[in-house]
Amino acid sequence: MIKTVIFDMDGVIVDTEPVHKFAYHQHFKELNIEVSDEMYATFTGNSTRNVFQKLKETFGLKEDVEDLILRKRHLFNEAFDTKPDLELIEGVLHLIQDFHQNGMQLIVASSASNSTINRVFNRFNLNQYFNYKVSGEDFPKSKPHPTIFLHAASLSANTKDECVVIEDSTNGILASNAAGIFCIGYDSANSKHQDLSLADMVIQHFSEINAEKVQKIKEN
Missing domain, CATH: 3.40.50.1000 (HAD superfamily/HAD-like)
Incomplete structure (x- = not known):
C-alpha cells in the first residue's frame, strides 16, 4: 500500500519553467552564449549548479560556477516576484x-x-x-x-x-x-x-x- x-x-x-527560461536566457545574453533548444531541454530536472557546470565546460566560461548561480538566481527571483500569472x-x-x-x-x-x-x-x-x-x-x-x-x-x-x-x-x-x-x-x-x-x-x-x-x- x-x-x-x-x-x-x-x-x-x-x-515555474517560463520564469526559469526567462532568467536563463537573460543570463545567456549577458554571457554572450547561444544555447540551442535541444541543449536547453536536457537541463530539465537538473540543479542550477549542474547546468552551469555543463555550460562552463561546453562554452569555456571563465566565470566561477557559484557566481553564475547567484546571478541566475537573482534574475529568477526578480522575475518570480513580478510575474502575476504564476499559478x-x-x-x-x-x-x-x-x-x-x-x-x-x-x-x-x-x-x-x-x-x-x-x-x-x-x-x-x-x-x-x-x-x-x-x-x-x-x-x-x-x-x-x-x-x-x-x-x-x-x-x-x-x-x-x-x-x-x-x-x-x-x-x-x-x-x-x-x-x-x-x-x-x-x-x-x-x-x-x-x-x-x-x-x-x-x-x-x-x-x-x-x-x-x-x-x-x-x-x-
Whole structure:
C-alpha cells in the first residue's frame, strides 16, 4: 500500500519553467552564449549548479560556477516576484489536499534551490501539507542520479516500497527508476521534449488519480 507521495515541483506542482527560461536566457545574453533548444531541454530536472557546470565546460566560461548561480538566481527571483500569472498546475492543489486528508505523507524532492522551493511554498501556502522539502542543491549529483529520491524515501515514515514519485521530466523518471521507486509520469503541456516512456504509469491530468487509487496502485 502506498503511504508516501514524493512530488517533483517544477512542472508538477507549479509551472515555474517560463520564469526559469526567462532568467536563463537573460543570463545567456549577458554571457554572450547561444544555447540551442535541444541543449536547453536536457537541463530539465537538473540543479542550477549542474547546468552551469555543463555550460562552463561546453562554452569555456571563465566565470566561477557559484557566481553564475547567484546571478541566475537573482534574475529568477526578480522575475518570480513580478510575474502575476504564476499559478499552481491545474488540479494539483485538490490532489495534495486529498492525499493529506487521507493520512498520506507528502515530500517534495525538487532540483530547484531551497530558496525557490520556499518561495513557491510560501506563495501558495503549501507548507501545511508537506512533511519534508528536499532540494537538489544539497546533493553533488542531480537527477537522473537517484540520490535525491533515495534521501526523500529515507525521510519517509514508511518503506521505499510504500512510496511513489510524481515526475514530469525524463531525468526525474530515470532517477525514480534508479532509486527503485514506483513512478507516475505527469504528461505536462508545460514540459517539452520529455520522455515519459519509462514511467510505471502516465497521466495527463491530476483528476485521473486520487488518494484511494494511489494507495492501491501496486495492487493492480
